[in-house]
Amino acid sequence: MMNKVVENVQKALQDVTDGVVIMFGGFGLCGIPENSITELIAKKVKNLTCISNNAGTDNFGLGLMLKNKQIKKMISSYVGENQEFERQLLSGVLEVELIPQGTLAERIRAGGAGIPAFFTPAGVGTEIENGKQLQEFEGKKYLMESWLKADFAIIKAWKGDTAGNLIFRGTAQNFNPLMATAGKITIAEVEELVEVGTLNPNEVQLPGIYVQRIFKGSQYTKKIEQRMVTEQNRNEQNLEKLQTLGISKKQIAQRIAKEIKDGYYVNLGIGIPTLVANYLSPQINVVLQSENGLLGIGPFPNESEIDADFINAGKQTITLQKGASLFNSAESFNMIRGEHIDLTILGAMEVSESGDIANWKIPYKMVKGMGGAMDLVASAKNIIVAMQHLSKDGKSKLLPECTLPLTGINCVKKIVTELAVLEVLPEGGFKLLEKAPGVSIEYIKEVTLGRLIVDEHTPDITFDF
Incomplete structure (x- = not known):
């Protein structure tokens, strides 16, 4: 049996x-190849083109390589709260190709x-179409997208054997197994390295053929980018303003x-939608879908069981329950693109x-990236928007036409703001369904x-539960 182990x-x-x-590989800070990134910083290699869902944070992961000016171009779906990434993008210092997250996963696959x-x-009717x-x-418009490949794929797994067979833990699958297949040379760093024959073949998630x-x-360190848990009021307080x-x-x-x-399968976006899980009726069965590769939701039973491999950047803390499942990012967007999600809630x-x-x-001024939103709005059966009725400068956000770059077209079905519940009619227009108490x-x-x-x-609007 061939041995692919290198010393360090x-x-x-x-x-x-x-x-x-x-x-x-990685999603946010979950499942990123920490040791390899540290070594690349030490090697001071530069003018790199990096393909990654995002670029970590300002002070961890690929964000550190951005600070060191080692990266010439980023191909990603999400900028998020990485201020250095956003600053370099807006200033033109960094070449950036932003891609809908599902498209990114599928191009790599x-x-x-x-x-x-x-x-x-994903991206039809937006600037991505250009x-x-x-x-x-069958009456629906689609964009042609091309494959993505790389000189090297650097990934992280939980366990691996000397032949390169890998097992990932929790949502750390995300982009890791996809990227392993698309690199000319794939380098895997693992937490546990065992001899061939030790791993159960039924549990191997990436065959060694893809690993060199x-x-x-x-x-x-497995840092958590952002942790939100249902039993805490802290994040609700953070979202509340005067x-x-x-x-x-x-x-x-x-x-x-x-x-x-x-019976709904539901995807919750970042921000206000995250809080929706706190108010689900105990009388109904609902499964939440997370783009980074998890179906099922529930708070951790105790603090010690929290692990970064289960964290979805910007979303609630989630763990395995009976009936839950884990998968990679391409599989996640198969569910979305294939219209298997019943409801998407976005800001x-x-x-x-x-x-x-x-x-x-x-x-x-501001670029956060589309993440998975373009895929979701292009394929979801039902889309509800949670938003403020007015911008910070007092301007209406419910318009005859959007003035900002579009995420999707003709897709929103209902909107809930601090002032009202509105339905978007098929022929166009906002129908007022409910109004907030005290609002005329x-x-x-x-x-x-x-x-x-x-x-x-x-x-x-009434709250009767």
Whole structure:
């Protein structure tokens, strides 16, 4: 049996030189190759093109390589709260190609599978469409996307054997097994390295054929990018701000929870949507889907069981329950793209009266990246937006047409703000369904620039659970 073990991280990365293209496994800070990133910083290689879902944080992961100016180009889906990434992008110092998260995962999977191109609905009607071939299948428009491959794929696994067979822990699968298939040379760092024959073949998640080098890493810190747990009020308090009119952000989440039916598979976006899980009725069965590779949700039974491998950046802490399942990022977006998710709840910067949504960037000012949002809005059966009715400068966010770059077109079905619950009608326009207690219909008309359809007997939003 061949032995792919190298002595240490230095030997594993000895031929990584300036100007190469590298894929880095991980999602946020979950499942990132910490030892390899530390060594690349020490090697001072530069002019790298890095393919990664995001770039860690300012002070950990690929964020440190950005600070050192080692990266020439990032190919990612999400900037998130990495201020250095955003600063370099906006200043033009860093070349950035932002890709919808599901498209990124599938382009990598295609690269490893020898499929040069495929069609996806994500990005249709947005700036992502520019320069791409557009084709219609069964009445729906799709964009052609090409494969992604790299000189090196550097990944992290929990256990591996000397032949390169790997097992990942929790949601640390994410992009790791996909990238392993798409690198000319794949380097795996593992927490535990065992002899061939030790691993149960039924548990191997990546066959050794995709791995050229493997080494045992050390001193994993497994930092958590952002932790939110249902039993704590701390994050709810962080989301609450001084508010004098309408319902609170917590109450927006409460109201949206009423829309979730028994048996639903639901995806929750970042921000207010995260709180919706706190208000699900105990009388219904709901499964939450997380883009980084998990179905099922529940708080950890005690503090000691919290582990970064189970954390989804920006979302609630989740752990395995009976009936839960784990999978990689491509599988996650198969579920989304294949319309298996019943309801998606997202935040937004703007929504148009035709149901267009903008929620990922403000040109020349702020870019967070689309993450999985473009895939979700292109394929979800039902989309509810949780948002503030007005921007911080007092301007309406419910418009005849969006002024910001679009995330998706004709997709939003319902909106819950601090002032009202509104339905986006198929023919266009916002129909007022409920209003916040103490808020007049006249005021809602005043602060809604898009066409508003009003029944003068609109009831107040109530919370009866």
